[in-house]
Amino acid sequence: MTAQLASEPLTRSVEDYLKAIYRLSAEGAPVSTSDIADLLGLSAPSVSGMIRRLSEQDLLEHAPYRGVLLTAAGRRVALRMVRRHRLIEAYLVKFLGYSWDTVHDEAERLEHAVSEGLIERMAEALGNPRFDPHGDPIPDSNGAMDELVYTPLTDIPAGETAEIRRVDTGQAERLRYLEQAGLTPGTRVAVRRHEPFHGPITIAIGAGERVIGHELARQVLCVRPEIR
């Protein structure tokens, strides 16, 4: 066991810091002060101050001038917030008519206010989904999450077919564009042509054809149909 019994509730700030650090830790490398500051839109000294408080609470380890790493306790908190955020997004889209480009901001606030009980009721109402509306995986209540590896649409060869599973952007304008283009998780697309030098991709969805810029297409993550 790792302490953490009957601690007082964490603040919204603390929860958002830990979530941000978790997200930036993708590569397992230490996370820099300035990366946290950029992601959260804060000054570097503010982040330095919070890092000191969080390391005193054993939520992360700080090597001065080197960066921070979450402890097991810190990662637990972060994964709890990720679960909350993504379940809330899924709930708002499924039951309250939210569009996938507007759910993020609402979830960013609600994730700190819902009780454990409410989250589990929402999960149940949704049928314990494994993915949120953007295809992001939802950790289970123990923090376990299947991190699947997908293929960017840019890497699907011309002539092949793929199914969209996830979109890797939070920008509302991009999400709106992708939605009206029909490029949402679950959709099948056939890749027609790649223009050279990172040029656009021509795809077929259902009846019509579309041309998608390379940069955006790189954020559209797919699986290729099983080869058997």
Place this chain on the structure above:
Amino acid sequence: MTAQLASEPLTRSVEDYLKAIYRLSAEGAPVSTSDIADLLGLSAPSVSGMIRRLSEQDLLEHAPYRGVLLTAAGRRVALRMVRRHRLIEAYLVKFLGYSWDTVHDEAERLEHAVSEGLIERMAEALGNPRFDPHGDPIPDSNGAMDELVYTPLTDIPAGETAEIRRVDTGQAERLRYLEQAGLTPGTRVAVRRHEPFHGPITIAIGAGERVIGHELARQVLCVRPEIR
């Protein structure tokens, strides 16, 4: 118009203070520092300090040593919070399986985190209800609310019938008792007998009979059937 254009968001504390003061203003009389402190579970000096800040923001008027009164702006905020709180309670009971004795705490936190848009979607999903699960009226989005006058169960004469409309307690144990006794808004009861000296009341609900203590019965608010 009363200013209030593009003000920065109010904090959770500020919203709870204004809601508390609104609730204590029922009689139109100024609200005392100690009443606010008691209701919110804070020390009197903390309340004095907040009163100063709120009056600087023109959310209330403070006559030192005399008490406070909400301004129009303060009342607007308070009614917005009451609307949120009661709609959230109704939503959690109707769609997420909450019981009426557990919704309050959840709503107390969520009321500060939901956006105007989410509240209106929840209201719509509920069919724009006029009352929450406890029978408390829900202000409309302009802050208008029908404050009906009900008759306490203790004032229904023996031999008469009444319909329960509202319960005037927030205590979870009382709410649980009332629910299992069948004394919830919408239920019809027949009053059989009043014991003297503020003694218990015997009532009939559907098939069975029950005896209810006077103090609790006073919190069960009813209407008598139309006389025509």
Place this chain on the structure above:
DNA sequence: CAAAATAGTTAGTCATGCCTAAATTCGACG
């Protein structure tokens, strides 16, 4: 390899919102 550029930390400030202890005001009552 030393200087410049970049990144990070420290120092000091501020607003919010809570607290306790001390001072003040008000109203009641003798």
Place this chain on the structure above:
DNA sequence: CGTCGAATTTAGGCATGACTAACTATTTTG
């Protein structure tokens, strides 16, 4: 009408979490 007690406010302190300015460590580069 003065005194006593309750209510209220003031004074002072603390944690959180933000900021800017100044300093320091690290990295890059001529």
